[in-house]
Amino acid sequence: xxxxxxxxxxxxxxxxxxxxxxxxxxxxxxxxxxxxxxxxxxxxxxxxxxxxxxxxxxxxxxxxxxxxxxxxxxxxxxxxxxxxxxxxxxxxxxxxxxxxxxxxxxxxxxxxxxxxxxxxxxxxxxxxxxxxxxxxxxxxxxxxxxxxxxxxxxxxxxxxxxxxxxxxxxxxxxxxxxxxxxxxxxxxxxxxxxxxxxxxxxxxxxxxxxxxxxxxxxxxxxxxxxxxxxxxxxxxxxxxxxxxxxxxxxxxxxxxxxxxxxxxxxxxxxxxxxxxxxxxxxxxxxxxxxxxxxxxxxxxxxxxxxxxxxxxxxxxxxxxxxxxxxxxxxxxxxxxxxxxxxxxxxxxxxxxxxxxxxxxxxxxxxxxxxxxxxxxxxxxxxxxxxxxxxxxxxxxxxxxxxxxxxxxxxxxxxxxxxxxxxxxxxxxxxxxxxxxxxxxxxxxxxxxxxxxxxxxxxxxxxxxxxxxxxxxxxxxxxxxxxxxxxxxxxxxxxxxxxxxxxxxxxxxxxxxxxxxxxxx
Numbered sequence: 159x160x161x162x163x164x165x166x167x168x169x170x171x172x173x174x175x176x177x178x179x180x181x182x183x184x185x186x187x188x189x190x191x192x193x194x195x196x197x198x199x200x201x202x203x204x205x206x207x208x209x210x211x212x213x214x215x216x217x218x219x220x221x222x223x224x225x226x227x228x229x230x231x232x233x234x235x236x237x238x239x240x241x242x243x244x245x246x247x248x249x250x251x252x253x254x255x256x257x258x259x260x261x262x263x264x265x266x267x268x269x270x271x272x273x274x275x276x277x278x279x280x281x282x283x284x285x286x287x288x289x290x291x292x293x294x295x296x297x298x299x300x301x302x303x304x305x306x307x308x309x310x311x312x313x314x315x316x317x318x319x320x321x322x323x324x325x326x327x328x329x330x331x332x333x334x335x336x337x338x339x340x341x342x343x344x345x346x347x348x349x350x351x352x353x354x355x356x357x358x359x360x361x362x363x364x365x366x367x368x369x370x371x372x373x374x375x376x377x378x379x380x381x382x383x384x385x386x387x388x389x390x391x392x393x394x395x396x397x398x399x400x401x402x403x404x405x406x407x408x409x410x411x412x413x414x415x416x417x418x419x420x421x422x423x424x425x426x427x428x429x430x431x432x433x434x435x436x437x438x439x440x441x442x443x444x445x446x447x448x449x450x451x452x453x454x455x456x457x458x459x460x461x462x463x464x465x466x467x468x469x470x471x472x473x474x475x476x477x478x479x480x481x482x483x484x485x486x487x488x489x490x491x492x493x494x495x496x497x498x499x500x501x502x503x504x505x506x507x508x509x510x511x512x513x514x515x516x517x518x519x520x521x522x523x524x525x526x527x528x529x530x531x532x533x534x535x536x537x538x539x540x541x542x543x544x545x546x547x548x549x550x551x552x553x554x555x556x557x558x559x560x561x562x563x564x565x566x567x568x569x570x571x572x573x574x575x576x577x578x579x580x581x582x583x584x585x586x587x588x589x590x591x592x593x594x595x596x597x598x599x600x601x602x603x604x605x606x607x608x609x610x611x612x613x614x615x616x617x618x619x620x621x622x623x624x625x626x627x628x629x630x631x632x633x634x635x636x637x638x639x640x641x642x643x644x645x646x647x648x649x650x651x652x653x654x655x656x657x658x659x660x661x662x663x664x665x666x667x668x669x670x671x672x673x674x675x676x677x678x
Contacts, residue, residue, distance in 0.1 A: 160184065160185045160280065160283050160284040161182050161183070161184055161185065162182050162183055162185060162205075162236060162237055162263060163182050165185065165205075165279070165280060166265070168279065170275075171267075171271060171275060171276050171279060172267060172268030172270065172271035173239070173265050173266070173267060173268075173276075174265065174266040174268070175263075175264075175265055176240075176249050176254060176257070176264040176265060176266050177254060177257040177258050177262065177263060177264035178263060179237070179257075179261050179262055179263035179264075180261035183203065183236040183237065183263065184203055184236070185203055185204075185205055185236050185237075185280060185284050186201055186202065186203030186204055186236070186284050187201060187203070187204045187205070187280060187281050187284050188204065188205040188206075188207060188239075188276060188277045188280035188281055188284075189204055189205075189206060189207070189277065190206070190207040190208065190273045190277065190324070191206055191207070191208060192208060192209065192211040192212050192321050193212065193318075193321070194212060195229065196208075196226075196229075197226075197229035197230050197232065197233035197235060198229075198233070200230075200233055200235050202233065202234035202235070203234065203235075203236050203284075204235050204236060205235070205236050205237050205238075205239055205276075205280060206230060206235055206237075206238050206239065207239040207240075207241065207267065207273045207276060207277065208238070208239070208240060208241065209240075209241040209244040209245050209246075210240065210241075210244075210245050210246050210250070210253075211244075211245050211321075213245075213250075214245055219250070219252055220252040220255075220256070223250070223252050223253045223256045224256045226238075226256075227253075227256045227257055227260050227262050228260065230262065231260055231262055236263065237262070237263035237264070237265055238257065238262065238263070238264050238265070239265045239266075239267050239276065240253065240264065240265070240266055240267065241267040241269075241271075241273060242266050242267065242268070242269055243268070243269025243270075244269070248266075249264065249266050272389070273324070274324075274389050274391065274392070278391070311411045312329065312337065312338050312408070312411055313338045315338075315404060315407055315408070315411065316328070316329055316338040316339065316340055317338075317340045319340075319385060319400060319404050320339075320340035320341045320385075321340075322396070322400055323385040323386075323387045323392060323393070323396070323397070323400060324387050324389055324392060325341050325343055325367070325385065325386050325387030325388065325389070326339065326340065326341030326342065326343025326345070326348075326367075326384075326385070326386040326387070327339065327340050327341060327383075327384070327385050327386075327404075328340075328341075328343070328345050328348065328349075328383075328384050328386075329381060329382070329383050329408070330349050330352070330381060330382040330383075330384070331379070331380070331381060332379070332380035332381065332382070334349045334353065337381070341386070343367055343369075343386035344364055344365070344367060344386075347364050348364060348367075348369055348371070348384050348386060349382070349384075351364060351369070352371050352373070352382050352384065361393065361397070364386070366388050367386045367387070367388060368386065368387055368388070368389075368390040368393050369384055369385070369386045370384070370385055370393050370397040370398075370401060371383060371384035371385075371401075372384075372401045372402075372405055374405055374408070374409075376408060376409055381408070383401060383404060383405060383408070385397065385400060385401065423482070423494070426452065426492075426493055426494060426495075427493075427494065427495040427496075429445075429448060429449070429493055430493040430494070430495050430508065430509070430510055431495065432445075433445065433493070433510065433539055433542040433543075434508070434542060434543060434546055435543070436540070436542070436543045437539060437540055437542075438540065439538075439540045442538065442539050442540055443456075445539050446539065449491075449493075449539075452491050452492065452493065453489070453490075453491030453492075454491045454512060455512070457537045457538075458512055458513075458537060459512070459513040459535035459536060459537045460510055460511065460512055460513060460535065460536065460537070460539075460542075460545075461510070461511060461512075461513050461517070461532050461533050461534070461535050461545070461549075462508070462509075462510055462532070462533040462542060462545035462546045462548070462549040463507075463508065463509040463510070463511065463521070463530060463531070463532055463533075463549055464506070464508055464530070464531045464546065464549040464550050464552070464553040465506040465507050465508075465509070465528045465529065465530040465531070465553065466497070466504040466505060466506035466528065466529050466553060466557065467504075467505045467506055467527060467528060467529075468527050468528070468529065469527075470504060470505055471505060472505045473496060473505060473506065473507065478496055478507070480524070481494070481507070481524050482494060484520060484523060484524060485511075485520050488516050488519060488520050488523075489516055490511055490512070490514075490516050490517050490520045491511060491512055492509060492510070492511050493509060493510040493511070494507060494508075494509045495507060495508050495509070506528065506529075508546065508549075510542065513535035521570060522570070525569075525570050529553055529556035529557045529569050530552075530553065530556055530569070530570040530571070531548075531549045531550060531551065531552025531553030531554070531555065531556055531571050531573065532549060532552055532570070532571070532572045532573060533545035533546065533548040533549040533552065533573050534548060534572075534573050534574040535574070548573040549573065551573065551576075551581065551584040551585065552571040552572065552573040552576060552584075553571070554584045555571045555576060555580050555581075555584050556569040556570065556571040557569075558583075558584075558666055558669075579658075579661060579662060579665060580665070582662070583662060583665055595662055595663045596663065598647075598659055598663050599647075599660070599663045599664070601646050601647060602643065602646060602647075605642075605643075605646070607639060608639050608642055608643050608646070609664075610629070611625065611629065611636060611639040611640065611643075612639070612640065612643045612660060612664070613664050613667045613668055613671060614628055614629065614671060614676070615636070615640055615651075616657070616660060616661055616664065616668050617667075617668040617669075617671035617672050617676070618671075618676075620651075622636050622637060622640075628676050643660075644656065647660075
């Protein structure tokens with residue numbers, strides 16, 4: 159059986175006895191650890207190696223040292239080896255005192271000596287129990303599992319993975335963006351190697367770094383998980399276990415996060431529905447309190463939003479996620495509900511957001527392929543139903559603006575910027591209402607040249623010369639046609655009422671001519 163004194167005699171290990179302890183214990187193995195409560199994963203006779211990383215943020219360091227030493231003694235651990243020159247330039251005095259009081263062996267490991275040298279020597283020369291390797295894997299797995307309880311589970315998981323592999327751990331998105339990382343490994347070079355590889359999991363060398371990685375898909379998105387270390391033997395022993403366990407943990411964390419996100423979105427949509435259904439003025443204060451967790455400030459002006467897709471196709475799940483995530487990223491408080499799951503409502507979304515510059519930027523960034531209507535800003539939640547009616551009108555104007563548009567950029571209309579004619583036309587819902595407008599110009603239905611001329615005349619601010627150039631005719635021809643239109647309709651084009659009626663009847667065509675830049 160290997161004894162502590164025999165280990166200390168090996169000069170190549172760079173060991174210095176700091177506290178001798180009361181006995182010369184027999185040694186069954188060696189294992190490095192930086193976690194809290196490591197003793198429960200160590201076998202009797204093990205040596206624990208640490209750099210003291212876990213004590214950096216301890217408010218009461220001496221109490222933490224005392225607790226560690228006591229737990230190691232209870233677990234019948236043989237000794238504590240402390241690596242100096244990493245986080246502490248020398249063995250802390252408080253740790254010396256605690257070990258001396260407990261009669262527990264304490265040994266300093268020189269800065270230039272990697273822990274693996276000490277571990278390899280001891281584990282090769284000691285009689286290691288058969289179950290030690292299994293228990294070590296269980297320890298690593300349980301240590302990674304503890305990250306789920308963290309407020310930032312993915313960050314905690316990657317940090318623990320980096321500690322376990324004694325190097326660098328990094329999680330990339332498919333694009334190469336780093337989700338989380340720890341350690342000082344060459345993260346850019348690692349991703350370049352992963353991106354250039356043909357396998358979903360592999361082992362590669364980058365300079366002195368040994369790298370193992372695994373590509374995966376979580377909740378429909380691609381990721382790459384990599385660990386890098388200068389200790390290749392560690393990857394031989396534990397690389398697959400660490401990557402497999404971490405992948406499963408990431409899947410669990412993503413699943414829990416998805417359930418929580420689904421619940422939050424459901425509650426968000428329910429609150430929006432309640433406001434759309436209408437609340438009394440007496441309940442406003444309560445609802446402002448309900449909006450606070452979403453980032454809204456009490457009685458600040460809000461806008462209602464109605465958006466529909468250009469092609470009447472449902473928004474994809476990815477598009478919905480991107481809209482909500484971009485609002486969070488841009489700091490935009492938002493109530494959001496997806497539409498189109500019932501035939502009565504066009505595909506798109508309804509939303510409520512503050513009247514702010516950030517909200518405008520969010521809408522602009524997500525407007526592609528959408529026809530968006532915004533209500534006027536109001537500071538009363540009791541008026542939200544009326545706001546949504548205005549937003550519906552604005553959205554219908556946006557749809558009319560989008561008709562004939564060759565692109566897929568979408569259109570955004572603010573109700574407070576809508577002219578009276580557009581507002582009036584947007585309110586014409588029934589076929590009989592639209593028929594009244596078309597009936598007014600019915601006498602011109604067979605006069606194609608006259609209709610084209612009068613539409614251009616109104617679109618170009620009644621500028622005869624511009625209309626003539628646009629139609630490639632003489633200005634007198636334009637004047638004749640305009641006069642003819644007046645005669646057919648029983649008036650003349652000097653009559654403001656006649657001009658107004660023609661504008662209402664032909665507004666869609668007039669706006670289309672203006673957007674085309676004709677006659678410019």
